Amino acid sequence: MSERPLFALTEQINNERTCVNHLFFPAGCETRWHRHERDYVIVPMQDCQLEIDTGNGAISVPMKKGECYFRYAGVEHNVINDSEQDITLLEIEIK
Template sequence: MTRAQAVPTVQVDNERVTVTEWRFAPGAETGHHRHGYDYVVVPMTSGPLRLQTPAGEVTSQLVAGQAYYRPAGVEHNVINAHEGECVFVEIEIKRPPADGAAS
């Protein structure tokens, strides 16, 4: 089954951070990807998201305004499992690892 793609809008992109608004129609997905940076997500809407990961599939409940943090290396496909639109803002924190090695 082919799903609609979530729509990203980059709001800020500089050497320190990338801030992206993500909009998901019902059933839309990001496609499988791996996060190269630590990141924070700030949900603008509440509702369930399905996460397809290498370990399996889980459902996560977003709460508008309740931010969460994830470390670099997370791999998943994010799918809107809600009947309405899902919107969140993702802030990727671009910085070299503590040991100074390239990421």
């Protein structure tokens, strides 16, 4: 098991059509391995870079404030904030 602290997820909206989560990644934390059961959109709240591991080694993913990206459900992954910067993202799951 990892020595890194865990990120914080706060549910903001959960209705019949969407689930919106506030994701807070303190410096040095991770999500741990997980899989999304729904398609989702991520919205970075600041310019940042995260490490995303899908089982073939982590790759650095630069993100720009407000530039969304979409992912299909089902990919198992671990997201790591290997920087000294706290990072905030919004996650919108599509039901």
